[in-house]
Amino acid sequence: MAQDGSATAPVEEILIWGSDAGQRSSMSHPASVLTQDDLASINIATTEDVVKYEPSLVIRRRFIGDSNGTIGIRGANMFQTSRSMVFADGVPLHYLLQSRWNGSPRWSMVSASEIAQVEVLYGPFSAEYSGYSMGGVVLIESAIPQQREFHFDSSYYSQEFDAYGFDDRVNGYKTFFSFGDKIGDTSLYFSYNRLENDSQPQTFYFGANNSSPTASNVTGGVIGNDQYGNSQLWFGDTGVVDTETQNYKVKIGHDIGAWSGLLNIAYEDRASGHQPNAYMRDSGGDLIWSGNVRQDGDGISIPAGRLGVGEQERDSLSLGLRVRGPLTDSIDLESNFNQFAIVRDESRDSLRNPADPGFTPAGQVTDFGDTGWQSAEVKLTFNDLGVDNLGLVTGLRYDAYELNIDVYDSNDYQSGDKDSLNSSSGGETDVSAAFAELSWLPTQQWALTLGGRYESFNSDSGYYTTSVGGAVQPVTVPGQSRSAFSPKFTAAYQATDNWTLSYAVAEAYRFPIVEELFSQYQAYNTINQANPSLKPEAGLHHNIGVEYGFDGGYIRVNAFQESIDDVIEAQSETLAGGVSVRTFIPIDQVDTLGAEFIVNASDLWLDNLDVRFNTTFTDNEIVRNRVDPSIEGNVYPRLPEWRANLLATYHISDDWNVGLNYQYADTSFGRNDNRDTEQNVYGAQDGYSRVGIKTDYRFANGFSVGAGVDNIGNDIDFVAHPWPGRTVYLNVSYDWQ
Template sequence: MLASYSLQVSAQTENSAGSQAPQVEEIQIWGQQLGQRSDLSHPASVLTQADLLSINVATTEDIVKYEPSLVIRRRFIGDSNGTMGMRGANMFQTSRSMVFADGVPLHYLLQSRWNGSPRWTLVSASEIAQVEVLYGPFSALYSGNAMGGVVNIESAIPQEREFHFDSSFFSQDFGAYGFDDRLNGYKTFFSAGDKIGDLSLYFSFNRLENDAQPQTFYNGSPSSAPNSTGVSGGIVGNDQMGVNRLWLGDTGVVNTETNNYKIKLGYDFNQWSALLNLAYEDRFSDNAPNSYMRAADGSTVWGGTVNQDGSTVSIPASRFSVGAQDRDSLSTGLRLRGPVLENSELEINLNHFSILRDESRNSQRHPLDPTHTPSGQVTDFGDTGWSGAEVKMVSTLSESGNMTLTTGLRHDSYQMDIAVYTSDDYQSGIKSAMSSRSGGETMLQAAFAQLNWVPHEQWEVQVGARQEWFRSHGGFFSVGSGAGLTLNSVPEQKRSSFSPKFSAAYQATDRWTLSYAAAKAYRYPIVEELFSQYQAYNAINQSNPELRPEDGLHHNLGIEYGVAGGYIRLNVFQESIKDVIESQSETLPGGLSVRTFVPIDQVDTLGTEFIANVSGLLNDRLDVRFNVTYTDNEIVENRVDPGIEGNVYPRMPTWRSNLMATYRINSQLDVGLNHQYADSSFGRNDNRDLEQGVFGAQDGYSRTGIKGNYRLQNGFTFSAGVDNIANDIDYVAHPWPGRTLYLNVSYDW
């Protein structure tokens, strides 16, 4: 049957290496069989730990960053803003992709752009057994937030007493503008599990500490003020628009510390199974900016109007403020599965995510500034989080098993409350007076059905539909500040949408398979886009409570050729999306950043993916995963600003490619090569940011890494690797890491 064949050629961990392959313990997961695709309605890719031998893995994002048509903007190890873009969605359209770990949502549908990153740290890279990447919204089981795709992570469930430990050291060289230093980091993970009768127990702890390169470099605004301080030390160079600037400082080293505690309890009763997930994250980060400017007496200059070699610029003292963030989060998930009726299986997923504390503290000035005081600003997330519930039933409708029906209901609710306070003592987090507050709630309910039919051994057809009901309510924003602050309510929304889905696959021969999929999808606005409205020292955020949902029509045409040990696949996809919710930022003179949410009438994407995943080459010793993606992305219509029609949508490279190759020297030793490539793109809708190799640019990049693994018979494994061997300094607005060394030791018992 076609289903069996497709699963076979997609089983990317099936290894034909014979005696040369390392011995891998049998692993049980809650999802489908290890190494197999779960849903043929999607263009998909599957990863297991055996596929990751050639890459240096520090955090969960590393596991998926080499997959086709997928980009992760993780600026440094430990970055809380590891945003993800898939296919026609760029890395800042975070609400167009979904991430689940054991059925628990990790996607962060509260904020967008850099703040909208999935909560990757709630699952540790060391506990993952399998990752399935689904492209596009071709299944009725997912909301319109799957316009780009879905990442489904499954972790292992203990079947016997086990213990795992691993520890990593990483170190990078980084030099840009006036900064040049070596920066180090550490990761420690351990887990313990056991199965006692019908009860499975698992506990893990993951600690990550890292010092990262500065993420922002400062320049001053041209000034004609008659009085200025003569300085030296500034760096002369262009910005991303090609304008010559005097660069005066940076945000300094970013220090991050993240602790993650995980408990999983599995229980089998009769023919039912239950899995409880509890994950707690404790995260701290801080940074202290550097000023390059020196006065004639050698003292550091921290702001004001300055002059260097005839260039007079002004920079506010708040530009060099120091910052710190404390963030504590708790994620709870429960999954139940078991048979009901005669030929049906029921699955229930319940989840809740709470921000226990999320507090950012900023000074008015740098502590080394002679005019520094304890005054500052505190930003606090109060009643913020989400909850979800889903019930899904899979029923076999025919005696032969060639027809199954999946039906279900889902409810998701999100709420956010942001308050900004002036502080008489920012280090202690004193909230002296409220300067702004905003927030609100959204709710999305859905009913879905999907029929899978195999009318002939060479054919499979899937038809589905999803009905959604959306409501935004309780929105508010503040006017005034302190004792005069009042809250104004904003209009609520009620909308509904119907999304049909269709896919078909035809196995022409034993090796050739053709497929086609089409789907409608509606991506509703998230809480931040509707309600988040505030002004901080260096930023203004302007929401839009009347935003309509993004309206997408998606197609995928695929052809696949099965080979021994894998497959070669070509996908052609097309996306046409109306009312694209665009988060646009503009930096005003003096460094104030203004962000608004304005819809673009229509953006179209035409793309092609070539994928070759093959194991067992060169006498069964070499495994290769290679992909290349071409996208033609265009702003087709924009009535608000017709001048950008015909432009390339921001942050969408035309060409992208990835390579992972692992060569097994023997059963104990293997070496790997990895490579990532993307050409340059634009960061602005007007496509005027053409400068490359500068802060704020959207550089192309070509980065190569290597890794070696040596396994001992006593359970220890030693690994060493290097990323970005050429030590390129590339900017995707912010700088990515320089050459980075990795050393790792692990032990399994």
């Protein structure tokens, strides 16, 4: 009853520091397991690629190297990042400090080349995880060598993209190498990953209507609709986004008898920048960067700061320690400790484009101060409670988060001068938890779990600034304390050797994060309002599963239902000129009803043909909303009704694979009022149908080569921002043992 896919270790002579390869946590908890053998058809550049074809899961990675690779699982959309948890070797990668695009997991702290196995748990049905697992949990397990080894791989990427006034090809590359060894009882692993890539423009700009009689006549603007179907005159874009990420990783494992420890140190050095493009030219052929202009009778205003340049530097350090072993013959202990610190995170933006005749060095500098988190967990597993096949997992966990953001007006943005404070905000939260879960196998056919999680939440030290008489003054924001208990129950019945039925039910409470409570600032293009009195989201979740297992795989159907009260929604409005005003306002109730159909099989129809296929249907509805009853009955944003994924790999030989990948989603909405119905335009929530291919060949001397293409049809799809056009992958690797 515990198998899910192949039980063969995915990497020879490598230890996985989690569950055994191919193992599911529980048959009664909806889950999916990926080993390295399952990845043969995926063009993998970064860690997000490993899981993006899994059921009911979406990764909004807009380009290779995107720092905003948000995740959504089941009824949690891609901007509800605090409803999904991601761990690597027990170290949290989820970013429970900010939300929406800023709240994506820190995927780049783990290199795709070091991953041995991934398990996705759907829903908050385990007492071991907090209410931040409402959507699900991604558990990444890396490998640590058991003998001396060296690995090197390098990839090249090339994407073509054509939309609005941009038509060009952008390129990138990745280089990774690692060295590992085991000396006595100590395992050592060192790796370096460098990714450099240029992306397509991520934002396209149109101007606010302006009938000024002094407007200059121009050409080159692009006429097209926005997501609401209104005709607009587009004057520019953010230009190519140039990203460079370097990751340094050290893992040290040590065994003392039956006890083992794993120290995990990861350091990320990330830099990015963009140079906007202007489309419009005056009668002399010069580019227009700001001012009132008119094209073919349409007058618009181009704000002076809209086409300014920007760059960001971010350095992050993650420390993790996992210790596990037996206390007695029947009691095991596991402890996890982690500290994540933003060593530096600074964005520098100019007020005007350097090509603008009115350019000066003036700009803004946004700086993160003391920002990061700490977590500690101790967990005991009792394997003998005096009743046959009765076990208990119980433990304590503590998480503390701190966020501080300062925005400065600068007389020289390139130098990072912080001349005068424009705004500042931040605060702290912490969650203490105690959990226990009984598991019982009363017969060979039945598996039952009963658990609960008690959590105590606190927020404090909140503040923001306001302007009084031209001077910036701090304002103290009140904190809050809340607690909640979340019961859990699951059951599985193996009716025959092939058929298994399961049911799971759980309550979950998702407490607000620091940004939702305290973040209040005004930058050039964004105004954010805090809401320190937010209550936790309260969810009731059900899952009914039916599985038919056979040699080499299974067919699985899950039906799930989620009803969540006080949904914390980051609602925003774009004002004339493109300034976005955002605040966090709860929606009283959102319901989701869904179903998943999953087929994972080896040697399906043909020998050597492996297939992973899944399709998901969801029906989402805003049931109650007292603040704005007009949106009741609407579809909740960014949740397509239908989604599907396919991975098909044919093993021509033991050394040569060819594969096909496919992703599908139908259209959705980006707003609660469901007014954004226009498709294939910037800002839309397009459906998409993307086909990719991949092949790789392994030589006897340790070298491997591969090639692939994603989005063969070169569809230009917008999920608010544009997703990549046709992308070519070339890679080479070498392994020595």
